[in-house]
Amino acid sequence: xxxxxxxxxxxxxxxxxxxxxxxxxxxxxxxxxxxxxxxxxxxxxxxxxxxxxxxxxxxxxxxxxxxxxxxxxxxxxxxxxxxxxxxxxxxxxxxxxxx
Numbered sequence: 001x002x003x004x005x006x007x008x009x010x011x012x013x014x015x016x017x018x019x020x021x022x023x024x025x026x027x028x029x030x031x032x033x034x035x036x037x038x039x040x041x042x043x044x045x046x047x048x049x050x051x052x053x054x055x056x057x058x059x060x061x062x063x064x065x066x067x068x069x070x071x072x073x074x075x076x077x078x079x080x081x082x083x084x085x086x087x088x089x090x091x092x093x094x095x096x097x098x099x
Contacts, residue, residue, distance in 0.1 A: 004099050005060060005061070005062065005097070006060070006062070006066075006095060007067075007096045008047070008059040008061065008067045008070060008094070009059070009092075009094045010071070010091050010092070010093050011053075011054070011055050011092055012092075013089075013090040013091055013092045014090060018030070018089070019031070034089060035052060035057060037078065037081060038074055041073045041077060042057070042070055044073070045067070045069050046062065047059045047066065048060045064095075067095055071095060075093065078090070078091050
């Protein structure tokens with residue numbers, strides 16, 4: 001039996017420019033904060049974290065609606081997430097539905 005699966009990929013837009021002039025501890029803390037926000041929101045919307053890759057995460061959802069709501073919540077949370085050196089983080093978000 002096949003199930004519909006919605007995949008959400010999210011990563012930090014312009015991550016190289018964002019972290020290149022940061023001390024390693026600051027760059028790591030920034031990526032870890034980003035991943036914490038992404039993970040918590042994915043779980044809140046019934047998603048599963050399939051993988052972390054560099055500054056990105058691959059998330060699985062059983063519902064297009066849940067994945068879309070999670071994507072919008074991630075976008076909104078990152079706008080509110082101010083960093084001392086770079087301001088709010090921007091993310092690239094990509095949704096794909098597999099049947």
